[in-house]
Amino acid sequence: MTRRLDATESGIATAASILRAGGLVAFGTETVYGLGADASQPQAVARIFEAKNRPRFNPLISHFAHAQAAFQQIVPNALAHRLAQAFWPGPLTLILPRAPGCCISDLAADGLSTLAVRVPANAVARALLEQVDRPIAAPSANRSGRISPVDATHVLEELDGRIDAVLDSGPCTVGLESTVVDLSDPQRPCLLRPGGITLEELQAICPHISLPQTTSDAAPHSPGRLISHYAPHLPVRLDALQAQPDEALLAFGAPRPTNAPLVWNLSPTGSLEEAAARLFTGLRTLDHKGQAMGLTRIAVQPIPHHGLGRAIQDRLNRAAAPRPQDGTGDTAP
Structure with missing residues (x-):
């Protein structure tokens, strides 16, 4: 049975211990609940795919307590620094080239030369990330393709018995996944997934950002790009x-x-x-x-x-x- 941990000092410490040991912990962010594992441990990351029945060709977002930690794993450019200063902590994911010596496993990145990184705004999530002090890969805490969870009860409806714990920080405030921006080519920034940061907000800093492109169910360049996703049972x-x-x-x-x-x-x-x-x-x-x-x-x-x-x-x-x-x-x- 999956443990339901309160968002207390003790609960956060327990969740951090589970993650460092290679376990799976769902935790709330301002967007949706994520299913976390230590991104540097390939076996832990593999457990995410197993718990979610997730296609292994879909890369994962790695979460960090602050921008400095995220920038240690990727090669930021000037635009990345401007967007991070404006929207981190917050519902923005940036895709950038992997840094030399990056500790994030190839499985979490789907073997790509880029990484998807973000710094969530939720205070409990950031406290957890601070205690773990490692990158945490965390897709939404639901079965693959299903409706994303915005409270701990939704997580347990989908994953009870399949993960070690859920850290209950209450309902998510934004309720939509993060906006994903590809900055791997700083001359051609691209909005891959609209989300909690709007296109208009991005354009205020990056006027030349391109709009989302049509995707397919072939191997996606970023998380959350499969055509059939967020699906209820009813059509x-x-x-x-x-x-x-x-x-x-x-x-x-x-x-x-x-x-x-x-x-x-x-x-x-x-x-x-x-x-x-x-x-x-x-x-x-x-x-x-x-x-x-x-x-x-x-x-x-x-x-x-x-x-x-x-x-x-x-x-x-x-x-x-x-x-x-x-x-x-x-x-x-």
């Missing part, structure tokens, strides 16, 4: 103006008349920040309750395509993508 229908009687409804904005027997409103006031924080809980709730009610699908009302709306739409597009049983995509049983 997802996007940009639905009306829900059918056999559909649950993921709504956004002022409530409208609907025949849907089950509704979760991401934000009745139309706040994208509130919608981002409630997205994964909403998908999970509609999926569980909808299945129990015999519903066949989740209909999703349109989401604005600006600010955090881009990140929300990215996650919804992946949730609606074809599943493995359809012949494409990646998800876990």
Whole structure:
């Protein structure tokens, strides 16, 4: 059985001890809960893939307590320093070339010449990282391709008995994974995954950053780029103006008349920040309750395509993508 540790000095110390010994600990960040392992121990990293049923061609983000520790593992450039100063600690992942003598295992990096690194803002996560004093590889703490967890209960629903512990720091405040920016070519920075830092915020520092590119289920260059991802069991229908009687409804904005027997409103006031924080809980709730009610699908009302709306739409597009049983995509049983 997986231990549930309180976010106390004792709980953090226990979690750090487990990680140093090569164990798996899920911990909360401001984005979602991550499934952590010592990135310098290949066997520990391998346990992440086993616990998640994760494709081994998908690289992992390594987490650090502060920018100085992260920059010891990669070769930063001037733009990396500017973005780190502006957004670290925070929901931003940077991809940069590996430094000579980097201690992070090839398995965590998928054998690439680059690394994905970030410094989370969550105080409990940073205290844990300080105590471990090693890079911690941590994808989202769920079965591969499934809905990301934003509280400790979600983690246990997915991974109880498959990991050593979960450090419960309460609900995540952002609720969407980090923004991923590729800086391996400083002349051509690229936004690979929209997330908690918006495109507009990035453009204020890096006006020439390119927009996300279409990806495939071939080996991705960064985490979180598989086409089918964040998937509930029920199929997802996007940009639905009306829900059918056999559909649950993921709504956004002022409530409208609907025949849907089950509704979760991401934000009745139309706040994208509130919608981002409630997205994964909403998908999970509609999926569980909808299945129990015999519903066949989740209909999703349109989401604005600006600010955090881009990140929300990215996650919804992946949730609606074809599943493995359809012949494409990646998800876990």
